[in-house]
Amino acid sequence: MNALDLHAEPEAVGMSSERLARIDRHFQRYIDDGRLPGWQVVVARHGLVVHHSTAGMRDMGAGLPVEADTIWRIYSMTKPITAVLALQLWEEGAFELNDAVHEYIPSFRDTKVWRSGSVTSPVLDPIVQTLRLWQLFAHTSGLTYGFMYAHPVDELYRRAGFEWGSPPGKDLAGVCDALAGLPLLFQPGTEWNYSMGLDVLGRVLEVVSGQPLDELMRTRLLDPLGMHETTWHVPEANHARVAKLYGAHPATKQAVALDPMGDAALRPPAFLGGGGGLQSTAHDYQRFVQMLANGGELDGVRILSPRTVEYMASNHLPDNTDLTGFGRPLFSETTFDGVGFGLGVSVTIDPVKGRVPGNVGEYAWGGAASTAFWIDPVDDLTVTFFTQLLPSSVHPIRSQLKQLVYQALLD
Numbered sequence: 001m002n003a004l005d006l007h008a009e010p011e012a013v014g015m016s017s018e019r020l021a022r023i024d025r026h027f028q029r030y031i032d033d034g035r036l037p038g039w040q041v042v043v044a045r046h047g048l049v050v051h052h053s054t055a056g057m058r059d060m061g062a063g064l065p066v067e068a069d070t071i072w073r074i075y076s077m078t079k080p081i082t083a084v085l086a087l088q089l090w091e092e093g094a095f096e097l098n099d100a101v102h103e104y105i106p107s108f109r110d111t112k113v114w115r116s117g118s119v120t121s122p123v124l125d126p127i128v129q130t131l132r133l134w135q136l137f138a139h140t141s142g143l144t145y146g147f148m149y150a151h152p153v154d155e156l157y158r159r160a161g162f163e164w165g166s167p168p169g170k171d172l173a174g175v176c177d178a179l180a181g182l183p184l185l186f187q188p189g190t191e192w193n194y195s196m197g198l199d200v201l202g203r204v205l206e207v208v209s210g211q212p213l214d215e216l217m218r219t220r221l222l223d224p225l226g227m228h229e230t231t232w233h234v235p236e237a238n239h240a241r242v243a244k245l246y247g248a249h250p251a252t253k254q255a256v257a258l259d260p261m262g263d264a265a266l267r268p269p270a271f272l273g274g275g276g277g278l279q280s281t282a283h284d285y286q287r288f289v290q291m292l293a294n295g296g297e298l299d300g301v302r303i304l305s306p307r308t309v310e311y312m313a314s315n316h317l318p319d320n321t322d323l324t325g326f327g328r329p330l331f332s333e334t335t336f337d338g339v340g341f342g343l344g345v346s347v348t349i350d351p352v353k354g355r356v357p358g359n360v361g362e363y364a365w366g367g368a369a370s371t372a373f374w375i376d377p378v379d380d381l382t383v384t385f386f387t388q389l390l391p392s393s394v395h396p397i398r399s400q401l402k403q404l405v406y407q408a409l410l411d
Helices: 017-032 075-091 106-110 133-138 152-159 172-180 197-209 213-222 236-241 259-266 282-293 306-312 397-406
Strands: 038-045 048-059 071-073 112-117 122-126 246-248 255-257 279-281 339-341 346-348 363-366 372-376 381-386
Touching (some): 017 038, 172 197, 197 213, 282 372, 381 397
Antiparallel strands (some): 071 279, 112 122, 339 346
């Protein structure tokens, strides 16, 4: 069933069609002045699509428009998919959230922790706080990303081949062993820092299941949900539907093509990481978010228990603190004020503090190319947004989108 065909008039579910049209007018300006090549947005309430629109180009050079079946690089919107897959196995008793990572990936037993020094002369401490599986979900592991450019450990990642990719020739097992040989930013569980934790979690899933991550994800989650066009690379027959990847010109902020980086989506990757790498469509991702909004079930297929979805979307940071209080204010796919973190998703704990509308308990995530989604259990609302502009911090797309969606609610 096409998730985008299940629709209703906005007024029938307490929303205004006139006000929803403001979304299109606002983001059309991003296309008109060249800041975005094109976009696609889907708003659904009570499981019914009330607003689905496309605008602009999926390929500006070729003059090809964004269409309903355009294929998008979702980057870190892979993370919630991996988290759900992991929780499927967790529900079967394959592991416990408090298990030590080194029980599944032995190289993490001897990982060190940064104390001081420089890239060439680091001073490291032994790990004294056990690195646990739940911390991989919640970005409290002490792992990081090479593209942060905020700490000497980030540079160590880059020198090891981790920036916007991974060291050539290494599969997921090799990547995890390489990460285990780099220092953690902090003792596990003591801070929040956006990281490659979900990539490491993907390797744990391979170990407990005995299957490669792509096969496990396809058979356990993607195929059962009918997400047949969510793939680790786009097959040749669908190349024409793939949106090109763009970056922002440093001076004008206008979109400029990033062809070599974007073309990676067309080839099978050596490294299949749980933290990124999937391509998807609005139809497929809508099925994923609606499954979560339904409490873990879609079209008679149960993926997770409602209790598990609720637990996933709870704030797992200590003392119900937000990312401002517990995190390092670096690049990530969410605001920090009034936002906590669950198992693979951000969780709103105080929308007033964040100065962005929403409800307590709303959960979300986004991708590096400015894609985003959120699920609001209070208003029974899901929103997905797709474009291809790297990085996601260039424009305030997500906060503006939330503002425009919530002003369209009438009940």
